Structure formats: structure tokens, C-alpha cells
Amino acid sequence: MKKNLHWKVVLIISTLLVFVWGIFLGTTPDKSLAAMKQGGWLAAIQQNIHLGLDLKGGTHLILQVNVNDAVNAETDQVVQRLKEDLHSKNIAYGDVSKPDPKNNPQQVVLSGIPPEVSGDLRSLVQDRYPEYDLTSGPNNTWMLSMKAQTLTQLKNRAVQQAIETIRNRIDQLGVTEPTIQENGLGDYQILVQLPGVDDPARVKEVMQSTAMLEIRQSLDGGKSYPSEDAALAAHGGVLPSDAVIMKGKSSGIGANDESTGDTYYVISRASAVSGRDLRDAEPGRDENGRPDVTFILTRNGGQRFYQFTSQHVGDYLAVVLDGKVQEVATIQEAIRDQGRISGSFTEQQAKDLSMILRSGALPASITYLNEQTVGPSLGADSIREGVRAAIVGLIAVLVFMLVYYKGAGINADLALILNLVILLGFLGFSGATLTLPGIAGLILTVGMGVDSNVLIFERIREELRNGKTPPSAVEQGFGHAWLTIVDTHVTTIVSAAILFLFGTGPVKGFAVTLTFGLLANLFTAVYVSRVIFDWHLNNHQRGEALSI
Helix, strand or coil, X not given: CCCCCHHHHHHHHHHHHHHXXXXXXXXXXXXXXXXXXXXXXXXXXXXXXXXXXXXXXXXXXXXXECHHHHHHHHHHHHHHHHHHHHHHCXXXXXXXXXXXXXXXXXXEEEECCCHHXXXXXXXXXXXXXXXXXXXXXXXXXXXXXXCHHHHHHHHHHHHHHHHHHHHHHHHHHCCXXXXXXXXXXXXXXXXXXXXXXXXXXHHHHHHHCCCCEEEEEECHHHCEECCHHHHHHCCCCCCCCCEEXXXXXXXXXXXXXXXXXXXXXXEECCCCEEHHHEEEEEEEECCCCCEEEEEEECHHHHHHXXXXXXXXXXXXXXXXXXXXXXXXXXXXXXXXXXXXEECECCHHHHHHHHHHHHHCCXXXXXXXXEEEEECHHHHHHHHHHHHHHHHHHHHHHHHHHHHHHCHHHHHHHHHHHHHHHHHHHHHHHHCCEECHHHHHHHHHHHHHHHHHHHHHHHHHHHHHHCCCCHHHHHHHHHHHHHHHHXXXXXXXXXXXXXXXHHCCCHHHHHHHHHHHHHHHHHHHHHHHHHHHHHHHHHCCCCCCCCCC
């Protein structure tokens, strides 16, 4: 009895065409066609199947997020809010400060609190600062300590925000297929892999710059001092608790500070608005035609800025970027939501600064723990050797199947080639990055595909030896081998899933290619191979032996 295979053949051919499209045209056919015109078929494939750091070359970085910076930024705001809340509640106090911002930034100390208002203080902290614990100390002092759970969440959030901010900056720089994720080998570390980077110095500078924009009040009438000691001496050697001395900076982003001409300012510790309040930033030019950066605040930020400038008309404000005063200006009238940063910028520096501000400020500074550079020649050697191994292995398998299984070997070879086409097409459609371990996963898929065919063919041989007719032997062979094939594939896929969940970088690439290769193999080794057998049996003469 002949089977109608038309729809099955159409499905197989359609699947083949779809994944061939994925290999050569991918999800951006216009770019693939342009690459094909310039560099041929290989360039089109490389346009869709992205190569990892170990194949393309590039930069490998491990960054340490200094999470205490994020904690300090949070508690600095708490200090300012506490002063306002204590004043509004008519609770007398001597000072609100952080005793050890370097080692214990999560602690805030209140001094000079009269014993009779301790109940009001407890009520205030419970209502307004539930994430802090309040404990009493000697000499009418109280300590606010950030709760352990809140502290851990803040540090972890700082790492995640740093990852997202770095990813935004790298994407805007045009780096293709970067890897930016937590590094599992250390606390609060980030792994960054940048394939094909041609200017790693600029990328590092843009990544590391915190670009933390703050607008603070400049004290002492906006006066600058030639040294930090001179600024301190102007206040009798003791600064007010709500003031800090900060170095001035007249150069643009990325420029080196000069040893001559340094200026120092006394400015408020708390900021009126910060980079978190930014809605947009764009490069532009000032009235003298020099590059500058204009910024626009969010609605809430604009309201706070308007309130601040309304109360300080005639005073001075300081624009602070990355802990250095960029400029000091007089507040001539209330300003609502727009400002400008000027300085000795080049056009590229102004573009970089605006891009960094748009992508968001890093919640904490970062330091480089490790840097490695992989040359493109080493990646080319890896590609050449990996492709050679794949081709040699594939040819050896194809020849073995033809010699050992005769006519049925052609069936297995066609299914195996289709399996590779589907896997490469998946890489083209998904945008997954192919790494050297990914090539290993691809080669392993070939072995798993052969294993499935061997299971089926040996079962068919066994049925033929038991006297079954070729159609019955094929039916029984696929039916009995199916459960074994599914079992082996599912266990391997589960192992690959574990590698993907807990692995990093290239290990995930291996898991992805292996998993989809196994899924493709279930389709080709069982469905496609069965259709080829059925087509052969439709044209098989009664009594003719099956070539297997």
C-alpha cells in the first residue's frame, strides 16, 4: 500500500528553504544582500551568524562595582531628608552626620536629641524610614542603620543598574553582540566581552565614567580657592556638616587634570537635582560656538529645581560632574527644567557625555580587575581549525554511514545535512553568538544525529532478520526506536539546560547550539528519515530486498 507523501515532502522542503533563508538572509535581508554584494556568500553568512569573542577577537574585562558608593548616595539623601523632617516636626537636634562613610556608609548618627522628644523621633523613623533600624547611644545620640535585607537589595540593585547602564552605553557605541553580565567568580563583579572592538580605550573610558550629574549650591558667594587648605582656612579650619570641598574642573570628559590652575569650591553636600532626574541630554554649541551639552529634567526634577532656584535667586549654583565642579553660575531667576554644561569639550567629548547622561548614570563607580585582549588572528585560527574539524568529522560520518548501511546510508546523510542546515539557520534567525564551544556543540550534534540513525537502522535490520517484510520492518524499527531516541535526547537537553542556567559566556553558547541541534535532530532523524524510507518503499518492488 503506497502512502501519500505530498504534504510531508512540502513540509520538509519548506523547512529547508526557511532555514536556508536564515543562513544567508537572516532577519535583515537588506544588510545581508549588501554584505553579499561586497564579500560574497561568506560575508552574508557572517552578517547573520555572529561570532563570539574567541572567534572574532576583542576585549575581555572584569569590572568591580564599588557598591558602597550607591549606599553613600542613598544615606546622603537620608541625612538631608532627616534634617528637613526634624525641623518640620520641631524636634531639636545638634547634628546629623555619617561617622564612617568609607567602611559603614549605611549608618547615620543623630546627636543632641533631647530625651523628652525620643518618642517623637521613634515615630518619625517608623513612619518615614521603615528600612532603617533606630538605636540609642550615649550622650543623647541615636543611630540609624540600614536593615541588612535593604542593604543587600541596594547593593544587588546597584550591580544590576550598572549592567543595564553599561549595556546601554555599549549599544549606543555600536559594539555588536556584547556580553555584559554578572561574573559568578566574585561579589559585585561584572563580566564584559566586546567582540571586534577597534577602540577599546574609548569604550573603557565611556563605560567607567559614572557621569553623575549633580546641581548643588555653591557657598561662599561662588568664590573659588587656589587650594583645599585655603578653602578650609576660610571657614576657620572646620567646615559645616552640610558642606564639602570639591575640586573644580574646566576640561571636558576624558581630559587630564592639569597641575596648574586648579581651583577648589565649597559647595553643599546634598544636591538639588541629580542625574536620576534627567530626561534627555543632547550635544550642542554655546553662544561662542563651542561644543556644550544641554540637558532636560523630568517633571519631578524640574519642580524641585524650580523650587530650589526660586529660594536662591542671587546665590550661586555649581554644576558637578563625576565629583568635580564643571562650572559655577549665578541664579538670576528661577529655572524650571532645562540647563547646560559647558567647558573645554571637543565635539566627540560632548557627544560621549550626552550619550552617557542619556543612558543613565552608574549608581556606583567601577574599577577594572582584569583585562584581556584576543587578537583577530587567534580567532581566525580557531575558526579555521574548528571548521576543519567539523568538515573532517562530517565527511567521516557520511562515508561510514554509506559504507555500513548501504542505500539507507544515503537516507541518514540527507537527514544529517538537513540537521546542520536547520541549526545554522536557527543561529541566523535568533542572532545567537557562535563561539568555539558552540562549534563543539555543533559537532556533538552530528554525533547525536548519527546515534539516532544507528538505533533506527539496527532495529530495522533486526526486524528483517526476524522475517518481517521491508514495510513492516521500517514501521517496527521507527516505532520501537522512538522511545529510546526521545529518552537520550531529553536527558541531554536537560543537561544542556543546566549548563545554560548556571554557565557563563561560551558555556551558554555550547548549551544553545547543542539544545537546538538535538531538537532539529528529532525532526530530521525521525520525521525526515521516515519520509525518505516511505518514498523508497512506494517505489520498492515486491520481494526486493531493502538496502540497509
